[in-house]
Amino acid sequence: xxxxxxxxxxxxxxxxxxxxxxxxxxxxxxxxxxxxxxxxxxxxxxxxxxxxxxxxxxxxxxxxxxxxxxxxxxxxxxxxxxxxxxxxxxxxxxxxxxxxxxxxxxxxxxxxxxxxxxxxxxxxxxxxxxxxxxxxxxxxxxxxxxxxxxxx
DNA sequence: ATGGACTAACGTCAAAGTCG
DNA sequence: CGACTTTGACGTTAGTCCAT
Numbered sequence: 001x002x003x004x005x006x007x008x009x010x011x012x013x014x015x016x017x018x019x020x021x022x023x024x025x026x027x028x029x030x031x032x033x034x035x036x037x038x039x040x041x042x043x044x045x046x047x048x049x050x051x052x053x054x055x056x057x058x059x060x061x062x063x064x065x066x067x068x069x070x071x072x073x074x075x076x077x078x079x080x081x082x083x084x085x086x087x088x089x090x091x092x093x094x095x096x097x098x099x100x101x102x103x104x105x106x107x108x109x110x111x112x113x114x115x116x117x118x119x120x121x122x123x124x125x126x127x128x129x130x131x132x133x134x135x136x137x138x139x140x141x142x143x144x145x146x147x148x149x150x151x152x
Numbered sequence: 153a154t155g156g157a158c159t160a161a162c163g164t165c166a167a168a169g170t171c172g
Numbered sequence: 173c174g175a176c177t178t179t180g181a182c183g184t185t186a187g188t189c190c191a192t
Contacts, residue, residue, distance in 0.1 A: 096163060102179055170177070
């Protein structure tokens, strides 16, 4: 991990008790923020810029970006953190829709395979019946040219 | 009524794939 | 090569069924 912002708590880490984490950098618009008991400051998967979010055990819900960082380690102004949050939300929203579409496609594909399977099972059954009928038709004693066809 | 097993749907993440 | 898309994996939640 690199390019993390500078703040008053070692990063990333668990706050044993509720903690107020404040920026150490010079940015005037970076307000201190609150980490609840047991909360963990983790890198956020923004994909666009380094950032942090708070993860609290027991809450599976995503947390908003609380702090963004530049590659130089300096605190990024709040509007950039908001931009990172906005981009993250856009990405999550798009992925949500993509996942729905993907599941639909997969369901449709499975339905299609099941349909094919049903058809093939029926066709196989019919072919076996036809074969049995031909056997009966052409079997005239042990010398029949079809008598050595293995039974199914 | 209740608790456990099971299933379907969902959201998110991460990795792989695709495209300009 | 970076942005974007697709998809497998995983955890969560809600609904249903069934035994107790």
